[in-house]
Amino acid sequence: MIAGQRKHSLPDKYLAAGLWLLLLFSTAYSQEPIRFDEHFSDKGMRINFYMVGEAKEEQIIIHSIYQEELWPESKTNLTNSFNHGRYFIKVYEVASNKLIYARGFDCQFGEYRTTTPALNGVKKVFQRAVRIPWPRHRVNVVFEGRDRKNLLQPLTVVTIDPEDYRHLRESGQAGDEVFEIKKSGPPAERVDLVFLAEGYREEEKEKFVGDVKRFSGYLFEVEPYRSNQQKFNIYGVFRPSAESGTDEPRQKIYKNTVLKxxxxxxxxxxxxxxxxxxxxxxMAARAPYDAIVILVNSKRYGGGGIYNDYCITTVDNQASKGVFLHEFGHSFAGLADEYYTSDVSYNEFYPPGVEPLEPNITALLDPENLKWKDLLSPGISIPTEYGKEEIEKLQAERRANLQEMNRALEEARKKNLKDRDIKKLQDRFLAKDKTIAERIKAVREKYRDLEDKVGAFEGAGYASRGLYRPMIYCIMISSPKMEFCRVCQRAIQQMIDYYSR
Ligand SMILES: [Zn+2]
Known part of the structure; x- marks a missing residue:
């Protein structure tokens, strides 16, 4: 169903631009708080749309609008949301031109745009749905996207009449089973977390319920979730898949599963x-939900998390707990990756000279006004020297030594050397490896007292240089103690407060 598609045709483009100016102007002044009941009824409006394009161009095309049974998100935090997300949805009442709802979000498309195929002009289309509270009156819904400077630019505007008979008010698919795992209060005053089953067959239903309990348990093992347990409701939605597991295209494994x-x-x-x-x-709408976690019935290592969209993780890998906590950090709190390996598909995910949006990494463009300034450890130097270069040099030395060892051993075997001599050869390299490992340990030891300090540590957001993280260890990079750094903890706490009361 086409609810309103305003792109490409010239008059519409002008209309959108004109409307945009008007909207900008009308909201330049702060307004009084929005009273939910005045503008919304207690239902959700789910707007399904496509995001289409490549690196240079992007387009949003509305597909359909669904009514959800209730509005489980906050009824007080309607326009004062976070600055997270590459995209924004803003809702203006037509009659008053008043901004009555705003929320940032991300989409896989936003990541796709930084990949090499997208830079080469290969277009792709992604499905996305965003939910707003059901408006009582006609509204202009504005979709905005970030430019390379992270400034929001209008992408499309649609006018939605809540009375339109084309909006779909059908009930969800029969046969889904909804499990209430933990109920601590009314949905509008709690964080409602829904787990969806992916790759579980009918006879694996009990396993799914067990996995939901196990994973929500993981969440409450770490701060700040631990001390906020009473602010969470937990649900599971089970829809059986025809087959167990998930697709692994590179291994030529394909499974017929519910969420593909x-x-x-x-x-x-x-x-x-x-x-x-x-x-x-x-599927998520079968339960009240603020945040979605998809549990994939597989042993393989992997997952993903997209802000204000969903978190996905396999359940039976030994690293699944860490993957889940990390990915949920992305999807729930808009946290950035703090690691800086180059093993990603993105190109300039964070353009140089532009401050990232995420609360937990910085380009340090203004060291005096670091965004986590109030959490800095007293007297810490910015940026914070922590032996990074020394350690990286030693790590490179270590890798080179081990590579050299493999070459030498191969050579020795080719020459049919005696086992005893091969072992001798190997021991020589291993002794060197041990020495280097000890030197690395000594450098780490030298900076040991920095491990609980908040500063600005170089190496974050897929970049070894130019981006900084708040602490040496964090679940968003790697954490031996399985803890979030203090800046991430605060960002998560703010999100919990946003949804709960
Ligand atoms: Zn962190």
Whole structure:
């Protein structure tokens, strides 16, 4: 169903631009708080749309609008949301031109745009759904996207009449089973977390319920979730898949599953996502939900998390707990990756000279006004020297030594050397390896007292240089103690407060 498509045709473009100016102007002044009941009824409006394009061009095309039974998100935090997300949805009442709802979001398409195929002009289309509270009156819904300077620019505007008979008010698919795992309060005053089953057969229903309990348990093992347990409701939605597991295209493994999740997203080995953006929401809407976690019944290492969209993880890998906590950090709190390996498909994910949006990494363009300034450890130097270069040099030395060892051993075997001599050869390299490892340890030891300090540590957001993270260890990079850094903890706490009361 086409609810209103305003792109490409010239008059519409002008209309959108004109409207945009008007909207900008009308909201230049702060307004009084929005009273929910005055503008909305207690239902959700799910807007399904397509995001189409490549690196240079992008387009949003509305597909359909669904009514959800209730509005489980906050009824007080309606326009004062976070600055997270590459995209924004803003809702203006037509009659008053008043901004009555705003929320940022991300989409896999936003990541796709930074990949090499997208830079080469290969277009792709992604499904996405965003939910707003059901408006009482006609509204202009504005979709905005970030430019390379992270400034929001209008993408499309649609006028929605809530009375339009074409909006779909059908009930969800019969046969889904909804499990209430933990109920601590009314949905509008709690964080409602829904787990969706992916790749579980009918006879694996009990396993799914067990997995939901296990994974929500993981969440409450770490701060700040632990001390906020009473602010969460937990649900599970089970829809059986025809087969167990998930797609692993590079291994030529294909499974018939409900949400069509797949490894090798953006052509990466460990990146697991689903492109069924409409279906995810349809399934999630069987329960009140603020945040979605898709549990994939597989042993393989992998997952993904997209802000204000969903988190996905396999359940039976030994690293699944860490993957889940990390990916949920992305999808729930808009946290950035703090690691800086170059093993990603993105090009200039964070353009140089532009401050990233995420709360936990910085380009340090203004060291005096670091965004986590108030959390800095007293007297810490900015940027914070922590032996990074020394350690990286030693790590490179270590890798070179081990590579050299493999070459030498291969050579020795070719020459049919005696086992005893091969072992001698190997021991020589291993002794060197041990020495280097000890030197690395000594450098780490030298900076040991920095491990609980908040500063600005270089190396974050896929970049070894030019981007900084708040602490040495964090679940968003790697954490031996399985803890979030203090800046991430605060960002998560703010999101919990946003949804709960
Ligand atoms: Zn962190």
């Amino acid at each position: 999740a797949s490894f090798n997203a953006l052509d990466l080995d460990r990146y697991l996502l689903t492109e069924e953006g409409f279906l995810i929401r349809e």
